[in-house]
Amino acid sequence: MVTAENVNMNHWQKGLPALLNASLAGLLLTITALAQAESDGVPLHGFADAGFAAHSRNSSDPKGFNVGSLDFYLTPQFDNNIKGLVEIIFETTSTGEVATDLERLQMGYTFSDNATLWGGRFHTPYGYWNTGFHHGAQIQTAILRPRFLDFEDKGGILPAHMVGLWGTGKVSAGDGKFTYDAFVGNGPKISMGPDPASLTTQTIGTLSINTAGDNNHQAMAGFNLGYEFSGMMDGLRLAVHALRGDVEDDNVTGALGTSLNKTEVSMTGGSVVYQANDWEVLGEYYRFSNKDKSGTTGSHSSWADYLQVGKFLNGLTPFLRVEKTVLNQQDNYFSMQESGQSYARQVLGLKYDLNQKASLKFELLNSKFSAESGRTASSYRSLLAQYAFRF
Structure with a gap:
């Protein structure tokens, strides 16, 4: 049986000393290259964080102190039109x-103030959180991000990254602006990977980005259309989004290597964002109508959403978030994912800005996962703390 949070995102078995040596060598090489880029006049930016986590006994998530991530990014500008x-x-x-x-590795060309075309690996522009x-x-x-919107290697159920083309821009309309994003690229696959205990293929997996090429030779495409208000409604943005493409897993059968599970993923939804007058309101809704293309189970409906409300008070931002998913387990796209279990979560948090570049954060979470086919019900509470900064 699969428990809700028993998600091991890294199935590769490597010796720890060799892995650390390789990682440190890669880090040193990266820092050297980035330092050279900075000296050449390319702006270097970065983020880092560390934290603490405590969970009730029903959770298998790691407890104690932790090092989060060290993130470097460059934004080279080659001329008025070409950027990266x-x-x-x-x-x-x-x-x-x-x-x-x-x-991310993006190469862009700006045609005008209203249109930029990006190519490479980017954050898939659905909703708000994933690109905001x-x-x-x-x-x-x-x-934490909303659980269902997390990155692929963290258990997200949507392709947070894509390799392909992305057109984006804003067009003035009345007192506000229409915003648009249109994209096409390699859809993800569900990577099953070897079981750490038996080294046999696992029965469930995680989304994996097709960086080197599309495994099923069928592109995934979508859009995100919105309107940014001004005047008395300044700070409000309403948008609709959609995405469609075929997704397969690694399990294959037959002489031609036909996938055991192939799903046409069809997602539609919308988002609302309000960021003004010291308020932050973020909400997104996703509706799935996925079609089984490798079997005879037909189409299956599922949905996911979240709403987060925060208020800035002299450096303090208390906030509340609720998130919920109802994911049909007859849909192979969800049943084959480790994180494809229906759940509900409530989050109460506080962010304290030490200055513009450093913050302390605290969160209380209540998580409840549904009893579904092949999965057991569970619930737990968590206390999280984080120190994060940017440079």
């Missing part, structure tokens, strides 16, 4: 290993 963005992150896994990842924030913890109010 590079983000490299070093982070600890749930087993204490150090992982290095090229999170990134891997640097200091810029977001909360310690």
